[in-house]
Amino acid sequence: MNTPAWFAAARSRLLLLAIVLLANVLVAPGFLEVRLVDGRLFGGIIDILNRGAPVMLLAVGMAPVIATRGIDLSVGAVMAIAGAVAAATVNAGHAWPVAILAALGTGLACGLWNGVLVTIFRMQPIVATLILMVAGRGIAQMITQGRVLTFTDAGLAGVSSASLLGLPLPVLLALAAAIGTGLLVRGTALGLFIESVGTSPRAARLAGVPAPALLIGVYVWSGLMAALAGLIATADIRGADANNAGLWLELDAILAVVIGGTSLYGGRFSIGLSVLGALILQGMRTCILRSGLPPELNLLLMAVVVALVLVVQSPACGPVLARMTARLTRRGTA
Amino acid sequence: MRLDARTLPLLITVGVFILLYAACAVQFPAMLGTRVIGNLLTDNAFLGVLAVGMTFVILSGGIDLSVGAVMGFTTVALAVMIEGAGLHPLVAFTIVLAGGALFGCGVGAAIHWLKAPPFIVTLTAMFLARGAALLLSTDSIPVRHGFYQTLSGLSLSLPGGGRLGLIALLMLLAFLAGGVLLHFTRAGLKVYALGGNSRFAGLMGIDTGRTTILVYGFSSTMAGLAGIIFSLYTRSGYALTGVGVELDAIAAVVIGGTLLSGGVGGMAGSLIGVLIQGLILTWITFDGSLSSWWTKIAIGMLLFIFIGLQRLILHFSAPTGRTG
Numbered sequence: 294m295n296t297p298a299w300f301a302a303a304r305s306r307l308l309l310l311a312i313v314l315l316a317n318v319l320v321a322p323g324f325l326e327v328r329l330v331d332g333r334l335f336g337g338i339i340d341i342l343n344r345g346a347p348v349m350l351l352a353v354g355m356a357p358v359i360a361t362r363g364i365d366l367s368v369g370a371v372m373a374i375a376g377a378v379a380a381a382t383v384n385a386g387h388a389w390p391v392a393i394l395a396a397l398g399t400g401l402a403c404g405l406w407n408g409v410l411v412t413i414f415r416m417q418p419i420v421a422t423l424i425l426m427v428a429g430r431g432i433a434q435m436i437t438q439g440r441v442l443t444f445t446d447a448g449l450a451g452v453s454s455a456s457l458l459g460l461p462l463p464v465l466l467a468l469a470a471a472i473g474t475g476l477l478v479r480g481t482a483l484g485l486f487i488e489s490v491g492t493s494p495r496a497a498r499l500a501g502v503p504a505p506a507l508l509i510g511v512y513v514w515s516g517l518m519a520a521l522a523g524l525i526a527t528a529d530i531r532g533a534d535a536n537n538a539g540l541w542l543e544l545d546a547i548l549a550v551v552i553g554g555t556s557l558y559g560g561r562f563s564i565g566l567s568v569l570g571a572l573i574l575q576g577m578r579t580c581i582l583r584s585g586l587p588p589e590l591n592l593l594l595m596a597v598v599v600a601l602v603l604v605v606q607s608p609a610c611g612p613v614l615a616r617m618t619a620r621l622t623r624r625g626t627a
Numbered sequence: 628m629r630l631d632a633r634t635l636p637l638l639i640t641v642g643v644f645i646l647l648y649a650a651c652a653v654q655f656p657a658m659l660g661t662r663v664i665g666n667l668l669t670d671n672a673f674l675g676v677l678a679v680g681m682t683f684v685i686l687s688g689g690i691d692l693s694v695g696a697v698m699g700f701t702t703v704a705l706a707v708m709i710e711g712a713g714l715h716p717l718v719a720f721t722i723v724l725a726g727g728a729l730f731g732c733g734v735g736a737a738i739h740w741l742k743a744p745p746f747i748v749t750l751t752a753m754f755l756a757r758g759a760a761l762l763l764s765t766d767s768i769p770v771r772h773g774f775y776q777t778l779s780g781l782s783l784s785l786p787g788g789g790r791l792g793l794i795a796l797l798m799l800l801a802f803l804a805g806g807v808l809l810h811f812t813r814a815g816l817k818v819y820a821l822g823g824n825s826r827f828a829g830l831m832g833i834d835t836g837r838t839t840i841l842v843y844g845f846s847s848t849m850a851g852l853a854g855i856i857f858s859l860y861t862r863s864g865y866a867l868t869g870v871g872v873e874l875d876a877i878a879a880v881v882i883g884g885t886l887l888s889g890g891v892g893g894m895a896g897s898l899i900g901v902l903i904q905g906l907i908l909t910w911i912t913f914d915g916s917l918s919s920w921w922t923k924i925a926i927g928m929l930l931f932i933f934i935g936l937q938r939l940i941l942h943f944s945a946p947t948g949r950t951g
Contacts, residue, residue, distance in 0.1 A: 323768045364746070419690070419746070420887050420934055428927020434920035476816060535920075557744040588766065591865075592758030600737075607741035611948060 302554050305605075306569045309552075309598075313576035317451050320584040334459040337579070345575030346463035347372070347522035347539070347567050352553070353470050354518030356567040357478065357511040359550050362491040362559030363411060363418035365512065368519035368546060370429025371403045372539030375520035376527030377436035380444050389448030403429070404516020408509030426543070433535035443532035453528035463525045467568075470518060475564040484562075485509060491559025518536075546593065548613035549574055552602050573598070635679075635940050636884030637896045640933070644899050647906055655913045661789025663892055663909065668795035670755045670906040673698065673860065673869070675798040675854040677876040677885075678897040680806040680849030685880050686809070687842045688889030689745035693734065693870040694876060695755035696849040697727055701854020703760045706768035706864025709775075716774045730756070731847025733839035749843075760866035767865040794856045795844040801852065806894035818842060822889025878926055879904055882933050886941075903929065 317337060318324045327336035351368050358365045375396040382392035403425060410421035436442075444450075448573035455462040478484030489497040490504045497504050519539070526538045547557075555562040574595065581591045604610055651658045668675075668688040675693050684691040701723045734752045738745050783791040809815035817838045820828040829835045857868055877887075883900030885892025907925050911917045 328684040414935060414938055416934055416938065417887050420930070421880065423874065423877070424927050424930045424934075427878065427930065428924045431920040431923030431927065435918070435924070439918060439920065547750070549748070551747055557747055587762065587765075589758050589761030592761065596751045596754040596758065599747065599754075603737070603741050603743045603747065603751070607743060609740060609742065 302563070302566060303569075304537070305575070306553065306566055309563055310569060310573050310576060313573055313580060317341075317576060317580045317583065319460045321582060324523075328395075329459060332459060333456040333461070339384055339461065339464070341575050341579050342464045342467075343461045344579070345572050346467040346547045346600035347525050348463075348542060348549055348574065349467040349571040350470055350518045350522040350525075351515075351542060352549040352567040352571045353450050353474050353564055354515035355465070355546045356553065356555055356562045356564055357474075357484075357487050358418070358515050359547070359555050359557060360487050360491045360559055361508055362424065362494075362557075363508070363511070364547065364557070365407060365515045365519075366419065366422040366543050367403065367407060367425035367429055368515060368522075369539035369541060369543040370426050370433065371400055371516055371519035372431035372526055372534075372542065373535050374403065374429055374436070375400050375523035376533040377433040378448060379405060379524055379527055380442040380533035381436050383444050383446040384442065385448050387444050389451075392446070392449055393452070393524060396524050397517060400518075400520020400523070401513055402516070403519070405509065405514035407516065408512035411512060412505045412508045430535060433533070433538070436559050437535045439535070441530075441532045441534045445531070449524075450526040450528050450531050452524050466521060466525070470521065471564055471568045474514070478564065480618030483507075488560055488562065491562075500502045548599055551599060554602075554606070556606065561564060636933070637893060637899075639936060640882060640884050640896050640899045640903070643929075644903050644906070645763055647903060647910075651910050651913070652904065655910075658913065661785040661787040662870045663789075665785055665789035665795065667750055667902065667905045667909060668798065669792045669860075670908075671901050672792075672794040672798040673857045674872060674875055674879065674904070675898065675901045676801045676849050676853040676856060677872060678879045678901050679801045679894070680846035681873075681876040681880050682805065682883075682894055682897045683809065683842050684745075684846045684887060684894065685877070685885050685887060686822045686889055686892055686941065687818045688825060689738065689839070690749065690877065690887070691734075691843065691846045692746065692749040692873050693752035693756055694846060694853070695872040696753040696760065697847050697850035698854040698857060698872065699866055699868040699870070700756045700760035700763075701727065701851050702858045702861075702864040702868045703768070703866050704864070705855065705858045706742065706770050707763055709772050710768055711881060716772055716778075720855055724848055727847040727851025727854075728844050731850075732840050734835075734847065735843030738843065739836040739839045748879065749770050757866070757870075763866065764864070765866060767863050769861075769863045770858065775859060778859055779862065780923055794859055797852070797856060800896060801849065802898050805849075809894050811852070814838075814841070819890055822891075824890070870921055875904060875926075878930055883947035884933070884937070886937060 321337065324337035327334055327339060354368065355365055362523065379392040379396040379400045382395045383389055407422050407425060408422070410416045411418050451462070453463055457465055484496070486502045486507055489500065489502055490507055494504055523539060527533050549570035550567045551557065552573055553563055553566035555567065577594055577598070578591050581588055581594065643751065657663065681691060682693060704723055705719050708714045708722065708847065709716055734748060737743065738748045741748070747785060778793055781793040783796065785791055809818065817833050820833055821835055821838050825835055879900035880897045881887060881900070882903055883892070883896025883898070885896060904926060907922055911919065911922055
């Protein structure tokens with residue numbers, strides 16, 4: 294692994310994010326202002342971070358899964374289940390910490406189910422997680438009995454509305470998860486092991502990497518992150534909406550990871566770049582919403598961005614682009 | 628008889644369908660009537676047509692997430708062309724089918740030339756088609772053309788009071804044509820070869836690029852046909868039509884015994900897969916006391932059982948059959 298390649302990858306994503314933020318400034322001149330009101334920061338950037346928090350969390354869980362050449366389609370449904378469990382628990386008269394633990398435990402169990410299907414039953418990840426994606430929303434609806442399960446517990450609602458050091462709690466949770474996961478996989482050999490399983494499961498096994506435990510681990514982690522995102526989504530509306538909570542967010546998370554430069558064929562991944570990808574997506578969405586353009590444009594814009602990333606990353610164009618960049622940088626330094 | 632990875636899943640699927648249908652019939656004798664069968668085929672016609680295209684894609688080792696969005700786009704495009712521009716429905720049908728074919732070929736070309744995973748390319752295509760449909764119109768547009776009334780009225784009377792509508796016949800025709808194309812032509816063989824192992828297929832002299840492009844082109848054409856069927860079914864066009872039906876189509880194909888890894892499966896199973904899903908829905912409607920979420924849970928459980936069975940069969944037949 295050479296540092297310049299990593300740096301170039303980060304630079305291009307930061308450039309993309311800068312363009313998106315610039316577009317935001319153009320449509321809303323006061324976008325970059327950050328004000329402190331009642332001990333909490335407000336402003337465009339904070340708004341993007343806050344609204345992007347669920348997808349950031351999902352992307353943090355999804356990146357290691359994709360690095361093992363897997364995919365987790367169930368995260369949106371897990372969000373709905375976790376939210377439903379949390380709302381049902383506080384409504385049953387339990388305290389909010391119990392509800393949060395119950396929701397996180399549910400996410401853990403969902404991830405374990407996915408991991409066992411992929412590892413022990415040797416199902417393809419896309420089918421294994423499709424099962425929970427289809428059935429999971431049904432389970433969430435069963436818990437809420439098909440209604441939006443509202444609650445009044447201030448503690449549980451605080452997951453979304455509380456703030457610390459001026460930053461909204463969802464932002465802190467997402468950043469903490471990203472930094473924690475990043476340190477875990479890059480501070481230890483864990484990240485390298487995950488990448489080795491994705492690059493060549495056989496070679497990884499021969500090298501003594503405990504692939505099954507690792508695979509179950511990444512799916513459990515993804516389930517846990519999804520449960521956290523589900524808690525935020527539920528606290529946000531003070532109710533569990535089994536039909537809409539996290540709907541299609543698995544696709545956003547996968548796109549964020551792909552924009553972050555991780556190949557769906559497994560291998561090298563980056564938590565930081567995946568989080569940047571989630572922020573780019575959220576920045577685009579906010580920009581379209583603020584500009585007053587039809588929100589449908591966002592889908593087209595997302596398609597264009599992903600298409601660009603695919604073209605740049607494709608084996609056919611990659612070398613050509615790399616040579617061009619190399620020539621440009623040489624000219625720049627000369 | 629040895630366990631065969633190719634025929635056994637189909638037999639199990641047929642067995643499950645018969646058992647399920649028998650269970651339904653015992654509880655509600657009315658479900659044996661041709662009226663229910665006619666409705667089962669008519670209500671699931673669009674899903675069946677999508678499953679025909681999806682069977683090809685999955686057998687070739689790919690996946691197509693864009694079909695629901697292409698179907699939605701088609702219904703809006705039809706409504707806009709017929710009601711807005713005053714085109715004759717037949718002209719509009721031709722345009723959307725050709726457009727669907729072109730779109731799919733573009734998707735296939737992107738998958739082949741960019742060497743990108745089908746999942747992410749077709750996901751991009753899904754955003755593109757859904758976004759374009761919403762740009763055309765965010766409202767549901769009714770189609771009042773006289774020709775639509777005529778087409779909707781066409782039906783084949785079955786003994787026992789049931790009716791097989793035009794769209795149900797179209798679906799059966801699509802399955803028949805797809806089955807012949809897949810199982811009795813060289814093109815079908817190429818799809819199997821591509822799904823079995825694309826590198827070996829290339830080494831055997833199969834033009835993998837051309838096959839990939841045609842497979843996705845076919846799938847999108849079928850999605851266009853499904854859009855026409857849905858448009859006839861609801862006599863309207865709405866951009867959010869068919870959100871998530873790609874998952875139902877994938878589930879139908881998988882329940883029908885086709886392996887998602889490609890190369891193994893067939894067309895007949897997909898039809899049964901569609902009918903099993905339709906039957907569960909009909910059962911829940913008949914029962915009345917079961918809530919709608921049981922549909923999703925039941926389909927999830929069926930997926931689990933079928934894929935688990937396939938794994939077992941592959942495991943036991945590995946010494947004689949294919950590996951991986």
